[in-house]
Amino acid sequence: MRTRLLNLALTALLTALVPAPSWAQQAPPVRVDDTMAPLSAQLPDAARLARFDDFVARVQQQFNVPGVAVAIVADGQVVMERGYGVREMGKPALVDAHTLFAIASNTKAFTAAALNMLQDDGKLKTTDRVIDHLPWFRMSDPYVTHEMRVRDLLAHRSGLSLGAGDLLYWPTTTYSTREVAERLKDVPLTGGFREQYAYDNILFGVAQLVVEQASGQSFEQFLQARIWNPLGMSETRFNSDDLKPGDNVAVGNALYDFKDLRPVGVTSWRNVSGAGGIYSSVHDMAKWMNAQLAGGVYAGSGEDAKRLFSEQRQREMWTMLTPIPVRPSSIPALAAATPNFYGYGQGWNLSDYLGNRMVWHTGGWPGQVSRLTLLPGKKVGVVVLTSAEVGAAFNAITYEALDMMLGNPGHDWLAGYAEAVAKAQGNADDSWKKHEAARDANSRPSLPLARYAGTYRDPWYGDVVIRQGAKGLELQFSKTAQLLGDISHWQHDTFIVRWRDRSLNADAFLSFRLDPDGMIRELRMVPISPLTDFSFDFQDLRLVPVAAN
Structure with missing residues (x-):
């Protein structure tokens, strides 16, 4: 998926224009949930980690984010994983590394992995036509229907418009996954097939159905058996419906009427689960990041290595299918993050920062937004989960963490993103004023x-x-x-x-x-x-x- 509402719109703007930076410092001891552990790689020292903690606290205050959890991995190890703030406003329970958040569209990488694992199994190819696996599948154009390949489902290049069809499941509807997919035949295409990038969720629901058809398992069963169990991701849930009594869960918060921060109810999204819905902790997501950075290996090495997927499959997931135009930021303090290239692979955004390839994604859910960022060349990963709809917060924290891990000097990401939020709000205010100025308040409806x-x-x-x-x-x-x-x-x-x-x-x-x-x-x-x-x-x-x- 993604960020929602005031700051999900802002998140889309900021992540599109300013892909994540990456800098940092390196030294010996590190913290895992506030404990110290030696690592083979050079890592940030205690003083730099303390400054990072202070930075997260300032981000929380600036953007009014009740709860944040962060994990950083490097070279197969956990540099730090911890929580900040409270699970629920007005209550004392604190966020920690095991607190569950909705990861929303960060689910898409799991869907891409599932399909590629099935290719390793010989049960499909991502170059197969979708209709080879789902004969009933239809887009609104017969040519697109015939030529749509499995990997096209994962790349936002179908010709659908931005977010097309999302109202079939967002907010929660009573349609089934199959019913949502069947209604694609009536969703209009506004662009050419494979012509340009336009983010969608609905085709990841179709991808989920391909996983089920090829594997003979439900999508939930496949993820549990083939990814979460092998990685030991015991704190991960398929959907909010699967949250258990006593689970350590963050409560999401939204700005009601764009101004009053209050808790929001839990959302369930079972009819397009391939696009979003997973709940997880940074503790579990650190395991997922390490497996990704290891080329799919999660245990052992060499011929004895245990893999989720082959290196070839990962190369394909991280190969650009859909270029995205690079637009320099209009915020001077964020200009340093402008990439040299930008695009989308299979369930992943692809860009660079200061010569480092970056593989990343964001997620937005009612009251909760997140970002996961990998620097494959440095074997570094950062995941930030938050309990408010402020993409600026997870971006600033991500960039600060990457700065720290690459040993770069400090950059005032907080000021830059605060300016971006203020600008977005100002533009919205101006838009409403224009509507008011154009209104004929004395007019009457034509009909009773x-x-x-x-x-x-x-x-x-x-x-x-x-x-x-x-x-x-x-x-x-x-x-x-x-x-x-x-x-x-x-x-x-x-x-x-x-x-x-x-x-x-x-x-x-x-x-x-x-x-x-x-x-x-x-x-x-x-x-x-x-x-x-x-x-x-x-x-x-x-x-x-x-x-x-």
Whole structure:
């Protein structure tokens, strides 16, 4: 997946424009959960680690992040893994290295690994057509359907628009994984096949189904048996539904109405699990990073090595399939992070920093965002899990950790990301002012309000219902309980829906189009704020009235 809402929109901006840096210092003793352990590699000394701890505390304060967990690995060892802050606001329990967070779109690398492991098994090739494994699979274009390969599912180059189809499962819907995938035939393609990068989640759900078809196991069973058990990732859960009583879990927090930080409920995402949903700790994610940095080896060496996947498969996962344009940051303090190249492989972002190849991904979930970053040439990995929707926080912490591990001098990432957050918020404020300036507040709807009520149907999502509620017109997405909101008039035949769940930060304009006889021909929606997460892809809906029986 990803960061959500105010700062998920910001995360997308910052990670797209400023891939992660990497510098650091090196010395002997290191900390594992506050204990000291010798390592073969040169590592940061105690003083540098203390400065890093102080930096994380300042990031938490600047961006109002209640809980953070960080793990750093180098040369197969754990340099440090620890928590900062509290698991839940207002309660004393502290975050530690074993606290579970939603890793969201960092799940995608597990999906890519699963498919590549099945190639090692001889059960598929990532160059196979998807229809060779799922004969019922359809995109909206017959050529794309026929030519879509398994690895295309993992590379964000299908021709779908940014976040296309996300409303089929985000927020949580009642559709099954198969139903979501089957509705792809009606999701429009807005770009050419393999023409350009546009991030999606929905095709990772299809990838999950390919894993199940080829392996004969559920996706959860495959991950548990083939990845988590071998790595000893006993603290990792397939989904929030699998959290156990007594689990050490962080509570996510969101800015309600973009301003009031409060806890958010737990989200379940079983219908596109290949795109996101896993919960894990930095303790477990350190094991995952070390296996990645070792080329798939997790125990032994040489001929006796135990592997998740072959070196060839990893090379393919880390080979660029989809180039992404490099855009220098408009924030001078972040300009140093501008890469020489940027692209996407199979479930991984690929870029560089100061001559170091970087393999990384971010994740966004309601109330929780994260980042995992690898420097394969240095055998260094950093994972940052957080309990607030502030991508600037995990980026600043990641960059500071990489600085530390590469021995580079300090850089004020905190100031740079604080400026970026302020700029994004200022742009959003300006956008709303422009809407207000353009509004004709004295205008009236063309029709009596009761005429706007009814069922409206989109080819890929399904039904959206407008009805008379206790306080006036209200809107309900038929498959998404959380998308229930109250409608108010804006101007002419445009209204605003304000969702009752104020943590969504996804209020939208509703514009009705009438035919010459004054009958409603179509309803279109667009998010009001540029900070609304792209997964609320209201703009892709083509809602038409359903005739009453």
